[in-house]
Amino acid sequence: MTIAMGDPGAGLERLDPRFDGLVLFNAGLERLADGFRWLEGPVWFGDHQCLLFNDIPSNRTLRWSERHGVTPFLDPSGFANGQTRDRQGRLIQCQHQSRSLSRREHDGRTTVLASDARGHRLNAPNDVVVKRDGSIWFSDPLYGLLNDYEGGRQQSEQPPALYRLEPDGGTPEAVATDFDGPNGLAFSPDEQWLYVAESGAPGVAAPRQHIRRFRVNDDGRGLSGGDIFHTIHPGWADGFRVDEHGNLWCGAADGVHVIGPDGVLLGKVLVPQRVSNLCFGDRHHSRLFLCAATTLYALFTNTRGAAGP
Numbered sequence: 001m002t003i004a005m006g007d008p009g010a011g012l013e014r015l016d017p018r019f020d021g022l023v024l025f026n027a028g029l030e031r032l033a034d035g036f037r038w039l040e041g042p043v044w045f046g047d048h049q050c051l052l053f054n055d056i057p058s059n060r061t062l063r064w065s066e067r068h069g070v071t072p073f074l075d076p077s078g079f080a081n082g083q084t085r086d087r088q089g090r091l092i093q094c095q096h097q098s099r100s101l102s103r104r105e106h107d108g109r110t111t112v113l114a115s116d117a118r119g120h121r122l123n124a125p126n127d128v129v130v131k132r133d134g135s136i137w138f139s140d141p142l143y144g145l146l147n148d149y150e151g152g153r154q155q156s157e158q159p160p161a162l163y164r165l166e167p168d169g170g171t172p173e174a175v176a177t178d179f180d181g182p183n184g185l186a187f188s189p190d191e192q193w194l195y196v197a198e199s200g201a202p203g204v205a206a207p208r209q210h211i212r213r214f215r216v217n218d219d220g221r222g223l224s225g226g227d228i229f230h231t232i233h234p235g236w237a238d239g240f241r242v243d244e245h246g247n248l249w250c251g252a253a254d255g256v257h258v259i260g261p262d263g264v265l266l267g268k269v270l271v272p273q274r275v276s277n278l279c280f281g282d283r284h285h286s287r288l289f290l291c292a293a294t295t296l297y298a299l300f301t302n303t304r305g306a307a308g309p
Contacts, residue, residue, distance in 0.1 A: 044281025082127030096151030239277030280305025
């Protein structure tokens with residue numbers, strides 16, 4: 001069953017009865033702002049009642065609030081992509097141009113947390129999440145090195161990988177190296193599982209493209225498993241978040257795919273443009289903010305994002 005919304009091309013597509021309890025019949029998809037180039041990295045700052053997000057090709061980090069709309073935050077941003085907050089409320093950014101992971105301190109200074117691993121420069125950190133113990137986990141594919149549109153074409157020095165970093169930086173530890181293109185990542189609410197999008201290698205005729213699920217080791221530092229959890233269709237999985245029930249809300253070519261903890265597709269939020277990334281925020285952490293190509297959208301839901309920084 002598909003329920004149309006006011007915005008052309010928008011709607012709710014129910015594929016499993018569990019989807020009914022996650023969405024609201026009277027809350028439509030809202031277009032908050034548009035006219036951007038390619039949006040990524042939404043992160044909610046509840047203490048400031050604002051959303052930060054990146055327009056990568058424009059080299060800017062922007063701020064949206066209900067009161068002031070869109071205003072500049074960082075210009076230039078270092079062609080920042082994915083971003084999150086750490087346990088102290090500081091902004092952590094993946095930056096293509098400098099091929100690094102950085103932290104914006106409370107006084108506005110920038111600290112480079114990581115730029116090298118395994119004896120070579122990182123590729124182009126893509127997305128990042130912070131665990132409750134303060135450790136920082138990030139993906140490092142080749143995508144940000146491949147063209148001048150998102151930071152400048154550069155030469156890769158090592159294969160793609162998924163990394164773990166101590167809270168105060170140091171040398172990142174590779175926790176999974178069997179990826180062609182690691183992308184979005186998120187922990188389950190109990191942090192026993194880590195979901196990672198494998199978006200595939202560019203230019204390959206039949207790329208590996210699916211969501212993998214890893215078991216977090218008892219020491220909280222390593223991973224095991226990594227089996228295929230779900231395959232997005234059409235297209236591939238990009239950025240995603242997990243709600244309080246353990247469902248994945250995943251950016252995809254036709255909108256947002258909502259996937260149950262058992263790997264079953266529960267339904268879709270149909271969006272007129274490809275959704276690259278998303279996050280929960282606003283009142284009760286139940287409003288979903290969507291970075292969709294050139295447009296910033298929002299949707300009130302009937303669930304809350306999993307607790308995080």
